[in-house]
Amino acid sequence: MHPTYEVVIGLEVHAQLLTASKLFCGDSVKFGSDPNTHVSPVTLGHPGTLPYLNSKAVELALRMGLACRCRIERHSYFARKNYFYPDLPKGYQISQHTTPICQGGYVTIPSEAGTRDIRLTRIHLEEDAGKSIHDLHPQQTCLDYNRAGTPLIEIVTEPDLRSADEAFAFLTEVRKIVRWIGVCDGNMEEGSLRCDANISIRLHGATDLGTRVEVKNLNSIRNVRKAIEVEVARLAVILDGGMQVQQETRSFNADADTTFSIRTKEDADDYRYFPEPDLPPFECTETILEAVRSAMPELPDSLRERLKVDFGLSVYDAQQLCEDKELADYFLFNIPDAAKSKSFANWLLGPVRSILNEKNITWTQLSVPRESWRELLELVEAGQIGFSVASHRILPMMMDDLMAKPGQIAIDLDLLQDAGVDDIRQWVEEVIKAMPDKVMEYRKGKKGLIGLFMGEVKKRSRGKADPKQTNDLLLELLNAAI
């Protein structure tokens, strides 16, 4: 926290919707195609062309609105936002102004006090602009209009965020939600999720908001946090020096960790908004809304509760499983039975996740069948295979070959803990005989040495002694009258 000033932040988040085509025509929205290959006359704004509304985009916007508990606007219309810029072929952007399709609502973020609800002002639909490319030609700017007309939602928050860390948490949560409900791929590096940060500071206890600056070009969640920190420091120097903050739009330079002014702020009036005459108003009927509602997947917070209540998972495990929809789905589809939920969650969050990370593969690509999980969990539970051997030797083979059965792998590689009790007793006796000093220390009270003896027996048995039996025998012989 800054000693003198309170930090106030409102975010404007643009998310490209996961439609196949553009907001007002059939051009593809595919990323990474050759420049200017998805540019029909509608995209280019040729005279006489008419837009028509992509219903999938509306559905996705409504999904986000429902996920954020917004009020849904029943009669919305589009507006022209007029400005001149080379990447905007029509000379105006079709957006929403007075009737955003979703209003109010909130996103819950983790905070020091547990959780905090960050209020949303609105979520509206609009089209993206094209791209100016400045580094291709030494003297000229090149233009790629493929992106022009791509459907976006803009999520605008109230000025509720109070630190760079809260902005970081908010964006992390928004990215999780859009991915979870299939609205946007959440990829900030490719620009499908973008954020502008509005930042002001005021004296602690002040009620009026300070003059804000808006920082653009933030292409990672980390950069959003960094840019806010840098900007807050700059604003504090201005106020400390008794000067006034200029309302302006700035850009973040991630290489230098600085921001620089790109323009003084334009007002809404400058855009000469008026209703888009080429599109009819959009009526969101109860039927449409009900169809969107019923196609929504269960949201993470509801699933988290269900994992706790129905599956008896800890808060932490439930939280972890709900960080990623693919992981949560994998858990739900492949759990052998509810009685094994705790150990199955441990397997997924521990060894499975680390192998996936190492090999850079996703949960949807993981194809171990449920029956193999059942077998593995039962073998470990029954003490026939040690957890460490199971996770380091057997699991990777199961993940490589979906036909591989854990019991068979254990037999083939001689990994079963199948030594008889007489053999175990003999190894235990050998270990006790070989380490008289340590045994003495143990008997004098250094009980932690049991781990050392266990390890020795494990070595001698080459992993074939059941740890439970080993432990029992060790205790019996170590504590026996001397």
Ligand code: ADP
């Ligand atoms: P625009 O930037 O298009 O003019 P708004 O004026 O509605 O739009 O504000 C955009 C964002 O700026 C919102 O997220 C809002 O919460 C935030 N905001 C507005 N005033 C301030 C302020 N004084 N300090 C910080 N954020 C602010």
Ligand code: MG
């Ligand atoms: Mg703005």
